[in-house]
Amino acid sequence: MHDVKAFELQTWTHQQLELIENALMQWVPADTKAHLGESMRYAVLGGGKRLRPLLCLAARQSIKSQDAEWQNHDSSGHQGPVESGEPGDSYGALAMDHAALRAACALELIHAYSLVHDDMPCMDDDVLRRGQPTVHVQFGQAMALLCGDALQALAFELLTPSESLVPARIQASLCRYLSQAAGHSGMAGGQAIDLSSVGFVLSQEQLQDMHAKKTGALLHASVMMGASCSGPQAFSPTIQSAFSTYAKALGLAFQVVDDILDVVSDTKTLGKTIGKDAANGKPTFVSLLGLEGAQSYAHALHQEAQDALMGAGLKDVRALAGLADLVIKRRS
Amino acid sequence: MHDVKAFELQTWTHQQLELIENALMQWVPADTKAHLGESMRYAVLGGGKRLRPLLCLAARQSIKSQDAEWQNHDSSGHQGPVESGEPGDSYGALAMDHAALRAACALELIHAYSLVHDDMPCMDDDVLRRGQPTVHVQFGQAMALLCGDALQALAFELLTPSESLVPARIQASLCRYLSQAAGHSGMAGGQAIDLSSVGFVLSQEQLQDMHAKKTGALLHASVMMGASCSGPQAFSPTIQSAFSTYAKALGLAFQVVDDILDVVSDTKTLGKTIGKDAANGKPTFVSLLGLEGAQSYAHALHQEAQDALMGAGLKDVRALAGLADLVIKRRS
Numbered sequence: 001m002h003d004v005k006a007f008e009l010q011t012w013t014h015q016q017l018e019l020i021e022n023a024l025m026q027w028v029p030a031d032t033k034a035h036l037g038e039s040m041r042y043a044v045l046g047g048g049k050r051l052r053p054l055l056c057l058a059a060r061q062s063i064k065s066q067d068a069e070w071q072n073h074d075s076s077g078h079q080g081p082v083e084s085g086e087p088g089d090s091y092g093a094l095a096m097d098h099a100a101l102r103a104a105c106a107l108e109l110i111h112a113y114s115l116v117h118d119d120m121p122c123m124d125d126d127v128l129r130r131g132q133p134t135v136h137v138q139f140g141q142a143m144a145l146l147c148g149d150a151l152q153a154l155a156f157e158l159l160t161p162s163e164s165l166v167p168a169r170i171q172a173s174l175c176r177y178l179s180q181a182a183g184h185s186g187m188a189g190g191q192a193i194d195l196s197s198v199g200f201v202l203s204q205e206q207l208q209d210m211h212a213k214k215t216g217a218l219l220h221a222s223v224m225m226g227a228s229c230s231g232p233q234a235f236s237p238t239i240q241s242a243f244s245t246y247a248k249a250l251g252l253a254f255q256v257v258d259d260i261l262d263v264v265s266d267t268k269t270l271g272k273t274i275g276k277d278a279a280n281g282k283p284t285f286v287s288l289l290g291l292e293g294a295q296s297y298a299h300a301l302h303q304e305a306q307d308a309l310m311g312a313g314l315k316d317v318r319a320l321a322g323l324a325d326l327v328i329k330r331r332s
Numbered sequence: 333m334h335d336v337k338a339f340e341l342q343t344w345t346h347q348q349l350e351l352i353e354n355a356l357m358q359w360v361p362a363d364t365k366a367h368l369g370e371s372m373r374y375a376v377l378g379g380g381k382r383l384r385p386l387l388c389l390a391a392r393q394s395i396k397s398q399d400a401e402w403q404n405h406d407s408s409g410h411q412g413p414v415e416s417g418e419p420g421d422s423y424g425a426l427a428m429d430h431a432a433l434r435a436a437c438a439l440e441l442i443h444a445y446s447l448v449h450d451d452m453p454c455m456d457d458d459v460l461r462r463g464q465p466t467v468h469v470q471f472g473q474a475m476a477l478l479c480g481d482a483l484q485a486l487a488f489e490l491l492t493p494s495e496s497l498v499p500a501r502i503q504a505s506l507c508r509y510l511s512q513a514a515g516h517s518g519m520a521g522g523q524a525i526d527l528s529s530v531g532f533v534l535s536q537e538q539l540q541d542m543h544a545k546k547t548g549a550l551l552h553a554s555v556m557m558g559a560s561c562s563g564p565q566a567f568s569p570t571i572q573s574a575f576s577t578y579a580k581a582l583g584l585a586f587q588v589v590d591d592i593l594d595v596v597s598d599t600k601t602l603g604k605t606i607g608k609d610a611a612n613g614k615p616t617f618v619s620l621l622g623l624e625g626a627q628s629y630a631h632a633l634h635q636e637a638q639d640a641l642m643g644a645g646l647k648d649v650r651a652l653a654g655l656a657d658l659v660i661k662r663r664s
Contacts, residue, residue: 012589028370029517031521034524034525034527034528035528036516036520036521036523036524040516043436046523067339095546113481114481114623117478120454120477121450122472122473122477123474123477140454141454142455143527145449145477146449146455146527149446149484149514149520150515150521152481152484152485153511153514153516154516156488156511157511157512158512159507160504160505167500168499168500168501168505168578171503171505171507171508172500172504173492175488175491175492175503178488179485179486179488179489179491182481182485183363183482183486184361184363184368184369184372185486188368188478188481190483191478192367192368192478195366195475195478196367219632231553313428313636317659320612
């Protein structure tokens with residue numbers, strides 16, 4: 001996919017985004033009979049940074065660089081379903097790349113559904129997302145509700161294709177990671193804490209716990225899901241631990257930067273209404289640590305993520321390292 | 333579980349409901365820190381017929397009666413995860429019963445989430461469900477939205493426990509069935525058609541298509557998911573086809589009876605506001621076929637379901653047959 005000697009994050013990202021956008025175009029249904037498919041495509045295909053899919057594919061590639069079991073199978077590709085022997089035996093590296101692409105898209109669908117529901121009048125009541133009318137403004141509230149519900153289901157549909165494409169072991173593992181990250185102990189749980197914390201002063205620990213669930217869990221799952229698309233031995237406990245630390249630090253840094261941007265950016269650059277969190281009395285890292293305090297916290301988390309990554313002992317983690325840089329340096 | 337010579341549907345149902353209620357009590361989180369767990373338990377544990385879980389367990393038991401691979405393994409139970417050989421080799425009948433119980437609860441969670449979202453003001457705007465205030469009345473709209481979202485995620489979490497409990501092959505298959513039944517080509521798709529059909533006159537074919545998706549898909553999945561918790565050979569193509577016909581006829585009969593009850597029942601018996609569909613200009617089988625026409629259509633579908641069941645060639649389908657009777661005879 002890329003020259004080991006001359007890795008360019010921008011080139012790599014461009015290549016991955018093409019894969020991701022094409023896959024989403026193909027897998028999000030186009031059926032518009034009752035406007036459901038139309039609203040789903042509107043919610044998903046209208047742009048976005050695709051950070052979660054990129055993390056997923058970057059993690060898959062870093063493991064692939066090490067995966068002795070598969071690295072010589074690139075040309076043979078997928079050879080069909082397992083009938084006997086070790087689970088995953090007869091699947092090649094191409095099948096694992098395919099699994100990771102499905103995982104990448106499933107993660108984006110969960111993220112997209114959360115935005116659709118989050119924007120609704122009973123939640124954040126936002127009318128603008130990525131510079132466009134939000135789904136409920138465009139299609140009505142009832143359709144926005146269904147759109148989000150259907151996107152969540154579609155995520156799990158993408159993870160469970162025929163076993164001739166992806167081994168059952170990987171399918172089950174991906175569904176396990178995603179459901180835990182999306183549910184009551186992950187994203188939805190974080191949203192509930194967020195909801196009940198409006199107007200309250202949270203400690204830094206409480207704020208971190210809320211964000212670890214609300215946005216962190218899905219970012220964490222992005223890394224772990226991509227890395228788990230591999231032969232049974234490749235995603236070792238050492239790498240799992242290093243990736244988990246990387247992902248948690250990156251997830252928190254992402255939110256700290258979000259809070260900073262909500263203060264220093266303008267609506268046009270950010271593509272959504274700014275200053276809303278402060279106006280709504282929601283606690284943020286800026287309100288808690290001050291602007292400079294938040295900025296130095298973001299940099300410390302960035303360093304923690306990079307250190308963990310270097311400690312994984314993998315041949316090539318440049319894409320993951322580059323994405324951590326992006327999270328810190330982003331302007332929107 | 334029951335004496336083959338003296339099957340009593342009521343006794344069987346009573347036993348299964350105890351299993352189901354206990355499992356739901358255990359698996360739906362009790363954490364009430366931010367009221368999310370509380371709202372989820374309120375939505376799920378507040379009663380209900382548990383038709384989907386019962387269908388699932390009935391289908392599992394009918395297959396078990398035939399499953400040569402497992403029927404002598406009852407006492408040995410689960411013997412640990414697969415390491416080699418045929419997928420499922422070292423899992424016993426108890427592990428398959430456990431998988432079916434997880435599937436049964438996952439189905440109920442999807443059903444429960446759909447009711448929570450369906451009752452919201454932007455959808456049906458119902459304030460009463462099973463004689464109690466609906467979730468958004470009790471917890472607010474934002475929490476009801478999150479509650480439904482978290483229940484859907486929890487369904488997939490239940491289906492993907494450790495592989496020491498349920499083989500990956502079964503986990504993947506259950507997630508595949510459930511995501512397809514819940515999503516854009518199933519329940520959510522049917523809801524969208526329903527939404528866009530208010531005030532229109534639908535043909536019987538269009539009405540059936542809508543219901544086949546809206547309620548039929550999940551009832552169909554209930555039967556197929558329960559039956560798929562078995563050794564690899566037990567759920568043969570012949571049985572799959574027979575069960576599919578049974579489940580589709582039963583699902584449609586269920587909806588026809590629903591429409592009849594909406595006209596002939598009263599709010600107290602039904603536990604929800606009656607006559608709303610007609611008042612909202614929603615097409616129903618009664619508005620299309622008349623009351624008597626709808627009643628005889630329900631009976632024809634019931635017969636179709638029973639015929640298909642008898643054609644499956646299984647030793648014991650009495651629980652499934654009994655549930656089809658219940659669907660026709662129910663008064664609420």
